[in-house]
Structure formats: structure tokens, C-alpha cells
Amino acid sequence: MRRRLHPFLHACLSLPKLRPWLGVLACTALGAHAEVALTEGDFFEPVPVVLTVTRLAQPLSDTPGAVTVIDRETIRRSGARNLAEVLRLVPGYLVSGYNGANPVAAYHAPIDDFGTRNLVLVDGRSLYSSTYLGGTNRGMASVAVEEVERIEVLRGSNSAAYGANALFGVINIITRHALDTVGRSVSVTRGQAGIADAHVRLGWGDATAAQRLSLSHRSDTGYAFVNDDTRQTSLKWRGDFQWSSGVDVTLQAGVTDSRLGEGEPGQPGNPMRTVAFRNRFLSAQGIHRLTGDEQFKWSASWDEDRNRDTFVSWELGVPVVVGSSFDDRRLNLEFQHQMPLTDTLRWVWGAGWKEDSAVSPQLFNTSQRVRNRETRAFANAEWRFAERWLLNAGLFVGDDESTGTYAAPRLMFNYQWLPDHTLRFGVSQAKRPPTLTEQRGDVRVSIPLLLPYPLPLLQSRQLVRPERLSSHEVSYYGRWPASQLSLDVRAYEERLSGQVGSQRQLDRPIYFPWDVTKSDPYYAEELINGTGLQVRGIEYQLAWEPHPGTKLLLNQSFSRLTRPSAPTPEKAVERLPPSQLTTIAWLQQLPQQWDFTLLYYGRSSMTWRTPDARLPNAHRVDARLARAFRLGDARADAALTVQALNGDQVEFTTKAPSVFTRRAFATLSMEF
Amino acid sequence: MAVLGGAWARQPTVELWSSDSGGLYAEMAALLQRDTADLPLDWADAEDGGSESSPLPALVVTLGAKALREAALRAHQKPAWGQVPVLAALLPQSAQRSMPHPLPRGSSAIWLDQPVERWMELLRQALPQRRRIGVLLGAESLAVEPVLVRAAAARGLELVRGVVRSPADELYPALRTVLQRADVLLALPDPQLFGADALQNILIASYRQRVPMVSYSAAHVRAGATLALHTPIEQVSLQVASALRAFASGRGLPAPQAAQGFAVAVNTQVARSLGLDMRSASELEAAVRRQEGRT
Numbered sequence: 008m009r010r011r012l013h014p015f016l017h018a019c020l021s022l023p024k025l026r027p028w029l030g031v032l033a034c035t036a037l038g039a040h041a042e043v044a045l046t047e048g049d050f051f052e053p054v055p056v057v058l059t060v061t062r063l064a065q066p067l068s069d070t071p072g073a074v075t076v077i078d079r080e081t082i083r084r085s086g087a088r089n090l091a092e093v094l095r096l097v098p099g100y101l102v103s104g105y106n107g108a109n110p111v112a113a114y115h116a117p118i119d120d121f122g123t124r125n126l127v128l129v130d131g132r133s134l135y136s137s138t139y140l141g142g143t144n145r146g147m148a149s150v151a152v153e154e155v156e157r158i159e160v161l162r163g164s165n166s167a168a169y170g171a172n173a174l175f176g177v178i179n180i181i182t183r184h185a186l187d188t189v190g191r192s193v194s195v196t197r198g199q200a201g202i203a204d205a206h207v208r209l210g211w212g213d214a215t216a217a218q219r220l221s222l223s224h225r226s227d228t229g230y231a232f233v234n235d236d237t238r239q240t241s242l243k244w245r246g247d248f249q250w251s252s253g254v255d256v257t258l259q260a261g262v263t264d265s266r267l268g269e270g271e272p273g274q275p276g277n278p279m280r281t282v283a284f285r286n287r288f289l290s291a292q293g294i295h296r297l298t299g300d301e302q303f304k305w306s307a308s309w310d311e312d313r314n315r316d317t318f319v320s321w322e323l324g325v326p327v328v329v330g331s332s333f334d335d336r337r338l339n340l341e342f343q344h345q346m347p348l349t350d351t352l353r354w355v356w357g358a359g360w361k362e363d364s365a366v367s368p369q370l371f372n373t374s375q376r377v378r379n380r381e382t383r384a385f386a387n388a389e390w391r392f393a394e395r396w397l398l399n400a401g402l403f404v405g406d407d408e409s410t411g412t413y414a415a416p417r418l419m420f421n422y423q424w425l426p427d428h429t430l431r432f433g434v435s436q437a438k439r440p441p442t443l444t445e446q447r448g449d450v451r452v453s454i455p456l457l458l459p460y461p462l463p464l465l466q467s468r469q470l471v472r473p474e475r476l477s478s479h480e481v482s483y484y485g486r487w488p489a490s491q492l493s494l495d496v497r498a499y500e501e502r503l504s505g506q507v508g509s510q511r512q513l514d515r516p517i518y519f520p521w522d523v524t525k526s527d528p529y530y531a532e533e534l535i536n537g538t539g540l541q542v543r544g545i546e547y548q549l550a551w552e553p554h555p556g557t558k559l560l561l562n563q564s565f566s567r568l569t570r571p572s573a574p575t576p577e578k579a580v581e582r583l584p585p586s587q588l589t590t591i592a593w594l595q596q597l598p599q600q601w602d603f604t605l606l607y608y609g610r611s612s613m614t615w616r617t618p619d620a621r622l623p624n625a626h627r628v629d630a631r632l633a634r635a636f637r638l639g640d641a642r643a644d645a646a647l648t649v650q651a652l653n654g655d656q657v658e659f660t661t662k663a664p665s666v667f668t669r670r671a672f673a674t675l676s677m678e679f
Numbered sequence: 680m681a682v683l684g685g686a687w688a689r690q691p692t693v694e695l696w697s698s699d700s701g702g703l704y705a706e707m708a709a710l711l712q713r714d715t716a717d718l719p720l721d722w723a724d725a726e727d728g729g730s731e732s733s734p735l736p737a738l739v740v741t742l743g744a745k746a747l748r749e750a751a752l753r754a755h756q757k758p759a760w761g762q763v764p765v766l767a768a769l770l771p772q773s774a775q776r777s778m779p780h781p782l783p784r785g786s787s788a789i790w791l792d793q794p795v796e797r798w799m800e801l802l803r804q805a806l807p808q809r810r811r812i813g814v815l816l817g818a819e820s821l822a823v824e825p826v827l828v829r830a831a832a833a834r835g836l837e838l839v840r841g842v843v844r845s846p847a848d849e850l851y852p853a854l855r856t857v858l859q860r861a862d863v864l865l866a867l868p869d870p871q872l873f874g875a876d877a878l879q880n881i882l883i884a885s886y887r888q889r890v891p892m893v894s895y896s897a898a899h900v901r902a903g904a905t906l907a908l909h910t911p912i913e914q915v916s917l918q919v920a921s922a923l924r925a926f927a928s929g930r931g932l933p934a935p936q937a938a939q940g941f942a943v944a945v946n947t948q949v950a951r952s953l954g955l956d957m958r959s960a961s962e963l964e965a966a967v968r969r970q971e972g973r974t
Contacts, residue, residue, distance in 0.1 A: 045774050046744040
């Protein structure tokens with residue numbers, strides 16, 4: 008790694024007290040290590056433009072919607088152990104999970120309790136799983152928090168730019184560039200609740216080719232009273248290559264192996280067990296920067312998940328083999344072209360193809376691979392049509408193999424009436440085509456001791472049409488640079504129609520052999536588009552640095568969800584999100600390299616499922632104290648974090664207790 | 680030859696030696712002619728080797744490192760020239776350190792380097808919230824380290840250092856260490872660290888981590904550095920002219936000095952993209968000048 012310099016040369020360079028020109032003379036005479044002397048040319052020579060428009064992040068006043076950016080330092084100082092926990096810092100995001108092994112961060116949860124209606128991208132690769140519950144939570148859990156450079160959350164519908172699943176928003180996760188992680192790093196965490204994490208990283212290379220290999224392990228015992236231990240190990244590789252001038256290629260590969268606890272004690276229908284989940288992926292991304300601020304991007308990815316969860320249910324008094332084991336594959340190809348057409352008009356367009364497929368006899372009643380393909384095209388024009396006005400007009404068109412063509416348009420205006428104050432308003436329509444299970448799920452169970460034929464639990468008849476979300480929003484973004492203050496406020500009205508739900512197949516009664524009078528039929532379930540819902544809300548985020556070293560973040564979300572066309576009054580009030588969410592973060596740098604963080608999360612009452620399992624208001628306080636120091640040549644960081652400092656938190660439902668207990672853990676990390 | 684206590688008997692000749700014809704040097708020569716028009720000096724262009732018969736000039740002014748090196752060589756090889764003082768201009772201080780031969784007695788220099796105090800003041804005016812200054816120190820810039828440490832400590836700023844002795848191996852690890860902790864990257868002149876290729880990658884890496892780069896060249900600002908404190912040649916010319924004024928009046932050349940004049944360059948697009956509220960270049964210049972005027 009480190010070339011050993013010739014001893015004499017080494018001595019030359021470390022004797023600054025010698026008459027400077029004598030010392031350097033001796034060194035240059037040796038000529039073993041050519042030194043380029045500084046001249047006036049270095050002060051005046053022209054240099055080609057490096058940070059062109061395409062390399063620069065869009066200023067927040069120009070974005071076609073409200074954006075929350077969370078940087079690496081904030082992630083580190085928040086003490087979050089997984090990505091879902093970090094998303095507490097985004098207004099309107101509820102972080103919880105039906106058990107500790109499946110943390111979910113979702114907008115308008117619990118309607119979206121597996122994050123299906125949120126697009127989650129990691130370096131452009133979608134983490135969305137089309138099989139079974141069709142969520143993004145498993146994918147998010149496999150991202151190592153230590154590898155994240157920045158998270159950008161585009162709040163509000165972004166289907167016009169990102170397509171299906173960007174219904175409620177887009178979570179864009181950007182991992183660290185391989186060149187930024189050259190060197191070695193080790194981090195170990197131990198604590199209560201069985202917390203035992205480790206992360207080892209090795210990075211090498213230069214600007215032409217840089218690579219990183221990282222191994223991480225995470226485990227804990229999740230909530231109390233629930234079987235939800237997590238044990239997850241993942242190995243990831245990333246390579247960043249400069250193919251030629253103006254062409255950057257990023258390649259990534261990874262394997263994640265998880266053992267996740269499932270089931271509850273004393274529940275014969277949901278016995279305690281361990282689910283084995285494995286993900287493997289390969290992805291490639293290329294950026295070609297052409298002259299004149301023109302850029303061409305392409306990406307290709309392959310993802311495979313394997314879920315093994317088969318168990319014996321005793322709910323009916325006789326053993327029944329049940330499960331949701333599947334092999335899921337996602338292929339994606341996409342390209343994008345960006346260019347300025349005139350001084351005031353920028354244009355992006357692109358096209359793509361994707362295939363979601365799965366093999367799962369338990370979910371689809373066939374050993375054949377079940378497939379769904381989609382081709383898509385999108386375009387967005389960004390037009391500064393008047394001095395203080397910006398218009399973003401975008402359209403996404405997808406052709407889904409099973410449900411046909413759908414379109415998602417958006418129109419957003421930005422009006423900057425003062426240099427630091429922008430008003431945005433616009434409308435958009437988004438669509439979500441059904442998942443493989445929603446469209447083709449065929450779940451049957453064999454009960455050999457009772458029935459001669461398998462009993463269908465779920466039988467889709469391919470009736471599901473895409474869900475539709477139409478939204479109107481007004482938002483404001485303002486900065487007061489003198490006070491280091493920024494504020495983003497967003498008011499919205501969203502109407503979701505055709506929400507996918509289940510209903511009994513009343514036209515297909517099944518009579519059990521012992522039901523001689525045929526008076527008590529059994530009905531299987533099927534997925535159909537149910538009624539919709541309406542959400543009206545206002546959310547804001549405030550960032551303030553009153554003086555250097557002190558950072559305050561405050562975000563709140565107020566919303567009201569109604570179901571005007573619910574079939575029954577009970578249905579209208581199930582699965583209600585909290586009407587109020589609050590996050591307050593205080594990040595304080597202290598003298599002598601100490602660092603302190605205090606976080607408060609408040610949530611008003613909500614129901615994950617039915618109203619009788621309503622959770623009361625909750626407040627949670629997390630605190631972290633850290634110190635940076637040197638261990639020889641290495642930089643080290645020691646931190647103590649306490650989550651739920653103010654006491655245990657009741658998560659999920661009150662029917663079966665599941666409690667996030669107060670837990671303290673210590674982390675030691677080193678870079679050398 | 681320096682004349683002690685008295686005016687010159689005859690209008691002295693000053694030989695101007697440029698490192699190269701055209702471009703920067705021609706511009707500088709023209710500015711010098713303009714700024715010294717009122718002085719009782721005669722200008723002569725240097726001729727290679729210098730003719731044996733023509734009278735020696737009273738002073739040699741070199742523009743650039745190459746010209747200085749050649750003038751110093753000439754003074755070493757021809758003893759007569761060893762009596763003619765040299766005013767080295769338009770070069771960085773470290774270039775002079777690497778001169779193989781000493782200069783004649785009475786020589787002096789006007790360097791392009793800006794004093795460390797001015798860097799600190801500009802940082803304070805432009806980015807007052809940024810208290811952790813990251814610097815990459817290579818072979819050339821290591822000499823400035825003690826001065827930097829003192830200046831930072833005096834202002835209560837933390838200096839995050841990355842020492843790069845062998846750029847091929849150590850540049851990116853050092854950059855990683857520095858960008859990890861620093862909230863602004865100060866680029867001090869060092870061709871091994873900030874040569875054309877490396878500069879591009881350092882600019883991209885520091886932008887990727889949202890750390891603004893403050894540099895010593897206006898060209899770097901056009902390329903993508905957020906802020907620069909540089910020495911425009913008009914200011915160098917004025918400084919040389921004032922040194923010549925002292926020489927012409929018989930006081931001899933002033934002691935070697937860093938750049939007196941300065942200018943600030945700002946890349947507003949990059950600053951805006953980083954969410955920085957940067958005052959305009961002229962406002963920052965005025966603010967720094969005001970502060971210097973007070974002390």
C-alpha cells in the first residue's frame with residue numbers, strides 16, 4: 008500500500024528547518040521521486056470547467072416539490088442503526104413495524120404498512136419487491152447505514168418522473184462513492200436488547216478505478232413479547248471507474264443473508280419461527296457527460312430474493328402446512344438523456360424496461376415462474392418562462408403487461424418572488440399497477456385430515472386495476488441566511504381511488520364435507536380495487552443553526568384521513584394514521600471533540616389495523632453522546648446511544664403486546 | 680548596484696526578464712511600463728546571456744520562476760552580474776526556495792502568495808459558520824503549516840490536516856480524512872496536489888460531500904471552486920512599481936514581501952447549489968480590506 012521512500016529522500020522531506028533550498032536541492036539531485044515545483048502557472052493557468060450544471064445538485068428553490076435532504080453526518084449523529092430509523096427526520100414519515108425484524112418507514116402508514124406506495128432507490132436501483140406483500144421494507148433493511156452518503160426524500164407524488172410506486176414519494180438513497188472511502192474502517196456496536204453490530208470496510212484505488220468491499224452484521228432481539236430477533240449479514244462491493252474523460256461507470260454487487268423472527272407466543276395460527284431471507288443483486292450505472300451541459304445516463308440491475316417461511320399452523324385444530332416461501336427476481340434496464348434546449352428550457356427524457364417475476368408454489372399454486380413486464384417512457388421539461396417563474400411539466404407512460412397502459416402526468420410551478428423565498432404549486436396524477444400477488448396470487452392449503460382437496464385462501468382473478476392517486480399541493484420554501492434558518496411548508500390534498508383490498512368471493516361458495524345441509528359455506532378471498540380515501544394535510548420542516556456547532560431540526564405533520572365511500576362505518580375508521588407527527592432534533596458540538604444529540608419523536612394516537620387495537624399518543628426520546636479521538640494514526644469515534652430513554656414504547660397493536668424497550672448501546676468506530 | 684544615501688547620478692536602467700514571450704508575461708510587461716511611466720527609470724529587455732559590451736543595468740526584474748532561475752544562473756556564472764540586484768516578481772515563494780543559486784546582495788522578491796491572515800479573514804467574512812478548516816499539505820505547502828496552525832488557533836478555528844507525502848498513494852485517503860471532518864477545504868498552492876488531473880477529482884470529491892473549496896486561483900473558481908483569493912497581475916504590477924519607486928529614490932529594494940493587493944472570485948452557481956449564502960466578490964473584497972485597514 009504505502010511505498011517506502013528511499014531513506015534519504017524521506018529524511019529530506021521531513022527536515023523543514025534546514026535552509027529550504029539546500030534541502031530540496033539534495034532531493035532533486037537524487038531524482039528518485041520527481042517533484043513538480045510550484046510556478047506562477049499554477050496561479051494563472053486556465054482550467055477546464057469541472058462542476059458543470061449537470062454535476063450540481065438542484066437548489067431546493069428549483070425542485071418541483073418539497074425535498075428533505077439528510078446528510079451523512081446527521082445520520083451518524085442520530086444514532087440510527089437502520090435506514091427506517093433515519094427516516095424519522097422526514098416530515099410525515101411514520102417509523103414502526105409489525106415486528107422489530109421488519110422495520111418500516113412509510114408515508115401515510117398504516118395504509119402503506121410495507122412501504123409499497125413509496126419508491127425506494129439505492130443508487131438508482133429500486134428496492135421494491137413485487138411478490139407477496141410487495142414492500143420496500145426488506146430492501147431498506149439490507150442497506151448499511153454506514154455506507155450512505157445522503158438521503159433525498161421527494162415528498163409527494165413523483166410518478167411523473169419515477170413511475171409506478173412513487174405514489175406517495177421517492178426515497179433516494181445515495182451510497183458513498185468508492186473514492187471517498189479509500190482506506191480501512193471498522194465499527195462495532197454492543198448493547199441491550201441483544202444489540203450486536205459490526206461493520207468492516209476496505210477501500211482502495213484512485214480516480215480512474217476505486218473499489219470498496221464491506222462486510223456488515225446486525226442483530227438484536229427486536230420488541231419485547233414478540234419473536235422478532237434479527238440476524239443479518241451482508242457483503243457488498245462497489246467499484247467506481249472513469250472509463251474515459253466524461254464517462255463514469257459504477258458497478259455494485261451484494262449478498263445479504265437474514266434470519267428474521269416471526270410469529271407470536273401462544274398463537275397456534277402464527278407460531279414462533281425464523282424466516283430465512285436472502286437477497287443478491289448486481290447493478291451497473293453509467294453517466295456520460297457531453298459538452299454543453301448535456302448528459303446521458305443508463306442503468307441495469309438484477310435482484311433476486313429468496314424467502315423461506317413454511318410452518319405448521321394449528322389454528323383449525325389439525326396441522327396445516329402454511330407458508331410464504333418464494334424466489335423473486337427483478338430485472339431493470341433504463342436510460343435517460345438530459346440536455347438544455349435553450350437558455351431557459353431544460354429537457355429530460357428516457358425509457359426503460361422491467362420484469363418482475365417469482366417462483367412460489369405457495370403463493371401462486373404453480374411451480375412455473377410467474378412474470379410481469381413493463382415498458383416505460385418519461386419526459387420532463389423545466390422551463391423558466393418568465394424572470395421569477397419556473398415550470399416543470401412531466402409525463403410518465405407505462406405499459407404494464409397485465410393491466411395495460413397507464414399515464415402519470417404532473418404540472419408544477421415555482422414562483423420565486425424574492426431571492427430566498429419560493430412558492431410552489433401544482434397537480435399530479437400517479438398510478439400503481441398491482442403486484443404479482445395482487446394480480447395472480449393463488450394460495451391454497453392442504454388439510455389432509457379434513458379435506459380431500461386443497462382449500463383456497465386467496466384466489467386472484469386478475470381483476471385488479473392500477474390504484475390512482477391525484478394530488479394537489481402548495482408549498483413554500485424560504486431561507487434566512489443571516490440567521491441560518493430554512494423553512495419548508497407543504498399543504499396537500501390527496502385522493503387515492505381503487506385502493507387494493509381483499510374481499511370474499513361470494514360467488515364461489517365452498518361447502519365442507521361435514522356441512523350436509525350446505526348452510527355454512529366458506530369463501531376464499533380475492534384482491535380487488537376497493538374504495539378510496541382522501542388525505543388532507545400540512546407538514547413543515549425547519550432547520551436552524553443559531554450559532555456554529557448547534558443545529559436544530561423541527562418537523563411536524565398534521566393530516567386527516569377520511570374514507571367518504573367506505574362500505575361500513577367500521578371500515579371507515581380502521582387503519583388510521585396519526586393525525587399529528589412531531590420530530591425535534593438537537594445536534595450540539597461540544598468542546599474537546601465531544602458531540603451530543605437529543606431526539607424527540609411524538610405521535611398522536613393511531614390504529615394499525617382495527618379500532619379496538621388503537622394505540623395511544625406516544626412520545627419517544629433518544630439521546631447520543633460521542634467523542635472523536637485519535638488512536639495512533641487512526642481516527643476513532645466512541646458513542647453511547649440510548650433509544651426510548653423516557654421509557655418503553657408500545658408498537659403496533661394493543662391486542663398482542665409488542666414493546667420497543669428502552670435500550671442503550673455503545674459504538675466504537677475507527678478509520679485508518 | 681545599490682547606491683547608499685543619495686540619488687542616482689544618471690537615470691538607472693532596469694532590465695526586464697520574462698519567463699516567456701506573450702500571454703501573461705507580455706500583459707505584465709505592458710502593465711509595468713504603464714505603472715512606472717512616471718518613474719526616472721529606463722527599461723531594457725533582457726537578451727539571452729546579455730551582451731558583454733553594453734553597460735550593466737542597475738536592477739534586473741524577473742517575471743516568473745524560469746526567468747529568475749536563469750537570472751540567478753547568469754549572476755553565478757558571470758561575476759559582473761553578481762553585483763546587480765534582482766527583483767523577483769510574479770512567482771510563488773516556494774519557487775524561490777528551490778533556486779539552486781543564491782541571488783546577488785540587495786535582491787528582493789514580490790511573491791504571489793497571499794498572507795495566511797488574509798485567507799483566514801476571507802473565510803471569516805464569507806463562511807463565518809464554518810469553523811473546521813480542512814487543508815491538504817503536500818511537499819510544497821508543508822512549509823506553511825506552522826503559520827496556519829497559529830493563525831487558526833488565534834481565531835478559534837479547528838485545522839483539519841491531511842498530510843500527503845506521496846500523492847500517488849496518499850492523496851485520496853488524506854482527502855477522505857480531511858473531508859470527513861472539515862466543513863470547508865482550503866487549497867494552498869501545491870502542484871502535486873492541485874495539478875490539472877488531481878484538481879478535477881478533488882473538486883468532484885469535495886462537492887460530492889458538499890464541502891466548499893476555497894482556492895488561490897480565479898481559474899479554479901471558474902472550474903468549480905466556490906471561492907478564491909487571488910492576486911491579479913494589475914495588483915502585482917502596482918506592487919512592483921512601488922518597489923521600483925523606492926529603488927529609484929535610492930532607498931534600495933524593500934524586503935521580500937507577499938502579495939499586497941488581492942481580489943476575490945466567487946462561483947455563485949456552485950455556492951447556490953451548496954446552499955451557501957455568499958456575498959458578491961466585490962463585497963467580500965471590501966469587507967476584507969476594511970478589516971485589514973483596522974488592524
